[in-house]
Every structure is written in C-alpha cells, then in structure tokens.
Amino acid sequence: MMIKVVAQNNVKADKTDEFIVLAKKLVQDTRKYDAGCIRYELLQDVKNPQLLTILEEWDDQESLNKHLSAQHFKDAMASFASYMEKPGEINLYKTLA
Amino acid sequence: MMIKVVAQNNVKADKTDEFIVLAKKLVQDTRKYDAGCIRYELLQDVKNPQLLTILEEWDDQESLNKHLSAQHFKDAMASFASYMEKPGEINLYKTLA
Numbered sequence: 276m277m278i279k280v281v282a283q284n285n286v287k288a289d290k291t292d293e294f295i296v297l298a299k300k301l302v303q304d305t306r307k308y309d310a311g312c313i314r315y316e317l318l319q320d321v322k323n324p325q326l327l328t329i330l331e332e333w334d335d336q337e338s339l340n341k342h343l344s345a346q347h348f349k350d351a352m353a354s355f356a357s358y359m360e361k362p363g364e365i366n367l368y369k370t371l372a
Numbered sequence: 373m374m375i376k377v378v379a380q381n382n383v384k385a386d387k388t389d390e391f392i393v394l395a396k397k398l399v400q401d402t403r404k405y406d407a408g409c410i411r412y413e414l415l416q417d418v419k420n421p422q423l424l425t426i427l428e429e430w431d432d433q434e435s436l437n438k439h440l441s442a443q444h445f446k447d448a449m450a451s452f453a454s455y456m457e458k459p460g461e462i463n464l465y466k467t468l469a
Binding site for chain 1 (some may be wrong): 375376378379380390395396399400414415416417418419423424425426427453463464465468469
C-alpha cells in the first residue's frame with residue numbers, strides 16, 4: 276500500500292537557514308538513492324517560516340523503513356536534533372480519494 | 373506561486389464514515405470544477421482513523437481563493453462543522469525543494 280508522510284519540523288528562528296541547507300541535501304540524497312520514493316519535498320509554511328515540512332510518498336511501508344535506516348537519513352536527523360524549537364509531528368497516511 | 377495545503381481534520385469517532393462520504397464528494401467536485409487545482413486528495417492517518425487530512429496543490433493563491441468561495445466547498449464546510457472533535461490545522465506551503 277502506498278504511504279504518504281507529512282513530517283512537520285518546528286525549527287528555531289536562527290537555525291532555519293542551516294536547516295534548509297541540510298534538508299535540501301536530504302531531499303537530493305533520498306530522491307537519488309532510496310528505492311520506492313515517489314515524492315520527497317521540502318515545504319515552508321507561508322505564514323510561519325519556522326514550520327518546515329517534508330512531504331513524502333512511498334511505494335510501501337518497506338521502502339519507507341529502508342529510507343529511515345539509510346545513512347543519509349540518520350545523519351540528517353542527528354544534525355536536525357539541535358535545530359528544533361519544539362517536537363515536530365509526523366503522520367503516515369493512506370489515500371482514500 | 374504554486375501553493376500546497378495540508379488541512380488536518382480531527383473528526384468524531386462516530387462521524388468518520390459520514391465525513392468520508394462527504395469529503396469524497398468534495399474531492400470529486402473540486403477536481404471537476406475548480407480551475408488551477410493540481411492535486412486534491414483525501415488521506416486518513418494509518419494509526420488514528422479520526423485524523424482525516426486533505427492534501428492540496430494549487431496553481432496559485434487566486435485559484436485557492438476561488439475554491440474557498442465555491443458553493444461545493446462552502447456546503448461541505450457547513451456539513452463538516454458538526455463532525456469535528458476539535459479544531460483542525462490548516463497550513464499553506466511554498467515548495468523549497
């Protein structure tokens with residue numbers, strides 16, 4: 276079953292630029308290396324620039340699991356940890372229509 | 373500028389089926405009638421079936437504004453109001469990567 280992910284990150288105001296640089300790298304690496312990735316995008320809220328969200332689509336749960344254990348993903352998460360203002364929210368979705 | 377929208381709805385447990393029926397109709401009408409609609413999908417959280425999210429892409433803010441004032445959208449919102457367990461969250465995004 277195809278899985279969609281909305282991963283919201285609340286980034287510290289003085290860290291958004293650095294976050295964006297690293298998140299763009301993560302987007303590039305994921306698209307390039309991670310099998311089963313249909314869509315992987317970095318979005319920024321138009322009213323709140325500190326809300327940076329990754330919008331994802333995966334062929335199935337297995338593809339997503341492999342992405343989560345890929346080195347480029349783990350490296351990005353390790354870097355992101357100190358940039359967060361508060362915990363983010365991650366939702367996995369199935370498509371109804 | 374293209375706009376993406378993530379509209380999260382927290383629906384009462386005993387109203388999710390009714391919500392889904394009406395939301396599917398809204399998806400159909402929006403795709404059929406609303407110019408500038410690139411993507412309009414109904415998603416359900418895999419762990420929390422009460423979290424029903426509409427994922428949208430619009431050509432620009434003007435297209436989104438017209439959708440928000442369309443009769444089928446207003447009718448759907450009027451119906452949805454009594455189904456909500458708590459206020460939802462709507463985010464408008466620009467794409468960085």
